Amino acid sequence: MTKIKIPAEYIKQAKKESKELGILKNSFTKGAGNVVGILGEKIVKDYFNLDNEHDFDHDLTGNGKKIEVKTKKCTSKPKNHYRCSVSKWSKHQTCDYYIFVRVLEDYSKGWILGYISQKEFYKQATFYRKGEGDKTSPFGWTFKEDCYNLPISKLNL
Numbered sequence: 076m077t078k079i080k081i082p083a084e085y086i087k088q089a090k091k092e093s094k095e096l097g098i099l100k101n102s103f104t105k106g107a108g109n110v111v112g113i114l115g116e117k118i119v120k121d122y123f124n125l126d127n128e129h130d131f132d133h134d135l136t137g138n139g140k141k142i143e144v145k146t147k148k149c150t151s152k153p154k155n156h157y158r159c160s161v162s163k164w165s166k167h168q169t170c171d172y173y174i175f176v177r178v179l180e181d182y183s184k185g186w187i188l189g190y191i192s193q194k195e196f197y198k199q200a201t202f203y204r205k206g207e208g209d210k211t212s213p214f215g216w217t218f219k220e221d222c223y224n225l226p227i228s229k230l231n232l
Contacts, residue, residue, distance in 0.1 A: 076153065077187045077232065079118045086182045089113040115146025115176035118185050123174075133170040143170035143193075146185075149177040153186055155228040156211070161196065163221035168193070175230060189230025200225045 093109035116134050119125065125137040133141035145161060159175040170193050178185040191199075200223035203209065209216040209224075 076155075076189065076227065077122065078152075079122065079185050079187060081114055081118060081178070081182055081185055085114060085117050086110075089117065089182075110182065111148045111178045112144075112146045114178050114182060114185060116144045119144050119174050119176060119187060122187055133168060140171040141169065142172050142174055142190075143168055144174050144176060146176040146178055148180055150180055153177045153188060153227060155226065157227050158209075158211075158224040159188060159227060159230065160222045160224050161200070163202075163223070166197075166223075175227070187232065188227045189232040191225070191230050196225060197223065199229055 089110045092113050119142075120135055123135075123137055125135040125142065134144045135142040143165075145159065147160070157177075159173075161173065172190050172192055173196055174190045175188040176185055177188060202223050203218045203221070205218055205221050207218050209218065
């Protein structure tokens with residue numbers, strides 16, 4: 076896991092881009108997560124020196140590989156047992172790799188949690204249905220959508 080301080084200019088750009096983007100189809104947060112998602116892509120792009128290539132199947136490219144960045148908002152440094160999620164709806168994406176990121180609510184810093192090939196992610200992940208409770212969560216988390224989950228500790232970095 077790598078901690079990244081997010082530059083103020085990235086936050087300003089992400090807020091502007093988020094407004095222009097609007098609400099994406101099948102958005103869990105109805106557009107409220109756009110800023111966090113954009114920041115996740117920006118820090119991953121810089122850290123790994125990747126190219127922008129937005130389309131509906133992936134966010135970035137590098138060394139001929141298609142990469143999808145999955146970012147969540149958080150309130151503290153992530154722990155290795157926390158889960159990385161991909162919604163069932165996103166399973167159609169034809170990326171080669173997922174890179175998972177967490178960004179603090181105030182956007183001041185983020186963590187690149189790690190990466191995993193799409194194929195390996197689905198081999199190792201646990202599927203949860205909407206409304207199902209997460210038995211590993213001490214907070215009684217209930218899934219809002221059908222999704223696949225994998226602990227941060229299973230990622231590469």
